Amino acid sequence: MPKFAKQSLWEPHVWFWLGLSLLVSLLYYLPALIQVLSHAYVVQDDARQHVTWMLRFVDPDLFPNDIHADYFQAVAPKGYTTLYWVFAQLGVDPLLLHKLLPPVLALATTALCFITVLEILPVPFAGFLSALLLNQGFWMRDDIVSATPVAFVYPFFFAFLYFLLRQKLLPLLGIIALQGLFYPQVLFVYCGILLVRLLRFDGWRPGLTYDRQHYRRAIAGLIVAFFVLLPYVLRNHGFGPTVSAAESLQMPTFWEPNWSEFYLSDPFEYYLRYWLCGKRAGMLPGDWCSVDYGPLNWLYPDNGDPTQPPIHLSRVRFGLPQVIFALLLPLLLRLPRRFPLARWVNGNAHVFGQAIAASVALYVLAYLVRFKLHLPNRYTEHTFRVVAILAAGIGLALIFDALLRWVQSARVRLAPLGLAGLLTALLLGYPLFLRINENAYPITDYVIGTAQPELYEFLAAQPKDTRIASIAPEMNNLPSFTRRSLVAGGRGYAIPYHLGYYNEVVGRSLALIQAQYTPSLDTLQQFIQQQEVDFWLLQRNAFRPGYFRINPSLVEYADRIGDLLAQIESGIVPALSRIPRRCIGYEDQTYQIIDANCVLTLNRLRRNPA
Incomplete structure (x- = not known):
């Protein structure tokens, strides 16, 4: 089977698509920047709890004997805290830094996403498509714009996959350590991926791999993870104990519609929505489940009665491009005659299934021991997003390549050109119609002072x-x-x-x-x-x-x-x-x-x- 030559990052056409990807990232950040600059009193919702206490780094006399500041300081990951402390010593106010970090994190994640795609399909256009979907996805959630610990998940996750596929052990171990210092839940997913990669399948029969490099990476990664997680296990922050599953069932705050909603009272909802789209218990990312398309919402009918609330099943919507084309990728790979570019997708694509398997296993474990490993969906939502973005970009590249070949071979080129144009328009324009949890796209959750x-x-x-x-x-x-x-x-x-x-x-x-x-x-x-x-x-x-x-x-x-x-x-x-x-x-x-x-x-x- 012929193979594409491995793409060098120094080639001009690679730089062109990477530069275009970074430009797209900056353009998507502009609405958030406008919000930040338009008001004197503005702060991101989650940053009120996770960043404000760090004003103590600027003035130690602030928030004396404040239980809220003491708590969020005690449970904050050390790497995240240290980053803000270092900038505070350099004279950068933490609340200013939380507004400056999002574009930096977005650009870094975009570049890492782009080069990770090239390790699976060495076509820069595929990297651009994944980067485009990535940046559209950034603003369906308030993760990266918050500059809280969760904002660092995505640059580290893509870096982990990149160094894993490149088989670079020392950088890989560095990323594992950093992930544990910023957002330790995802560190468990990394360990799970390393362990799943030890398996091989002869048909449907599982066995262990013969590749010693996999064992070396797994052992080294687990050792690093152990020492990074050990301080979390041993620390006594003074605010325990951790709530148990039995206790949570008796606490109103864990039941819908309260702020810390975890359980649903309706049995119908429990089986159809709870496991997929529960706010903190569901396996899928929340933005995949509760997306409306504004003027296009007729494409997603509810129960047909405008006087009644929609049935909850209608909240499980999979109309996002990163979901559609990610789900199509396995089919496209099985049709190389119709989608010739599928031949150039290499074996590194197996990491998609390995990541999903590891995260689902951890989801089940976290649910069984809730809340000792915090929230179950923290182990799947980030993995699903990352895998979907990478897979969808590759799937779209296969489709565009097939359309281009159709244009070159067809006598009547109107149909393939029309399809390519429609696909491009939908891909670029669909965010304009999105409403997520009744909020207009983009989602920043910036809070503007009303007083x-x-x-x-x-x-x-x-x-x-x-x-x-x-x-x-x-x-x-x-x-x-x-x-x-x-x-x-x-x-x-x-x-x-x-x-x-x-x-x-x-x-x-x-x-x-x-x-x-x-x-x-x-x-x-x-x-x-x-x-x-x-x-x-x-x-x-x-x-x-x-x-x-x-x-x-x-x-x-x-x-x-x-x-x-x-x-x-x-x-x-x-x-x-x-x-x-x-x-x-x-x-x-x-x-x-x-x-x-x-x-x-x-x-x-x-x-x-x-």
Whole structure:
């Protein structure tokens, strides 16, 4: 069988397609860049928890005795933390760095994806197609734009595959170590791939490979992984124990539709959606499951009744090009006469099946021991994306090559040219129609401050040990925008996997809600003293009954706050709504900031609320 000559990365046509791939990456980043530059107060959603605490690297006096900062610092991977620390010593603010890293990571991942494809099909155009799909996929998720540990999965994963296929042992071991230092869950997938590669199949009969190099790589990789993971096993971050499967079944936060949703209550959903597309338990990437096509959504009908919600099975949609053409690749490879370029796909393509097998095995294991290995879908979603992008790029290259040959041989060239043009248009244009989880493409999850700048400036001017109490949704932005601590953070801060942390945060949140709506001044003052509250951020509509239906904290804890809503509806007036104006430090049309120290000096309240 003839073979393509191995492509040198220094050849001009390779550089052309690589340069075009990098240009595409920059173009896809532009909408995110515009969002970052258009607002003074903007931060990525996950970065509020995973990056904001690192402001301590710039000023060690920030967030003193802050349980949220302490927790996220304790569980952060060391490599990730060290990267931000190094830049902080160089004068780069962590919140600025988290906005600068995404294009760097995207470009690095694009280049690594491109050269990895060449190890399987030495055709630069195939590398470009995979890079295109990769960059389109980046903005269906908020992973890489977050600059949190998960953002480093993709450059390391492609680098791992590249050095594995190139049989470069030392760089491979380096990537294994780095992966463990930044996002250790995927390190298990690497080890699984190395072990699966020890197997060979004679027909359907499995056996062990005779290639000693596979054994050397597997043993060396497992040794490196062991020593990298050992500190995670031995460390005591002080927020344990890890929640068990039995405990999670009794915790409301793990049940749909709460923020940490893992379980579904409907048996129909359980079997059809839970295992495939569950938010944290499903095997498939979430963006593969909940993609709507806006004006083209008629292609994906739901239950036909506009007055009823769609059946959940309709959420399992596989209309993305990276899924379609990845699934087509095995068929295309079996038709070399119709798709001649299939002959040039080499044996390195076996790594696709090896990666899928390893990740599925780890998914099952993680589910059986949940949550000791964290979340099951962390072991499949990244692998499936990487494999799909590589396979789809190769599959598309085979199809374009066949169409080009058809054009060259056909007397009437309109049909093949039309098909090629339609395929190109769909490939380039489909992101314009995407809606993912009801959000328009691209997905960045940048959070823009909704309060007046004066509110942030007022709080930022307070002492560094200031503690703010609030259940207003805007409270989650305050640590990032004001660099001041919260008594209890909102849903994104209440991570339930370590009970020592979670129970404390939930306990504070419930006590805060009770204090905000208690009619007793003594109870309010007692909470302020116990939690050392300095300021209380209130929305002006916080004491209206409708607020209980729109505030995320009140919705999340609705079954644990007793009859507070009934009290408000019955006319019982909360003490906090009757605070005299001299205790209001700041106010605008939406918010009031109450000086908690002033509240402690009160002996009585006004009869009527403001």
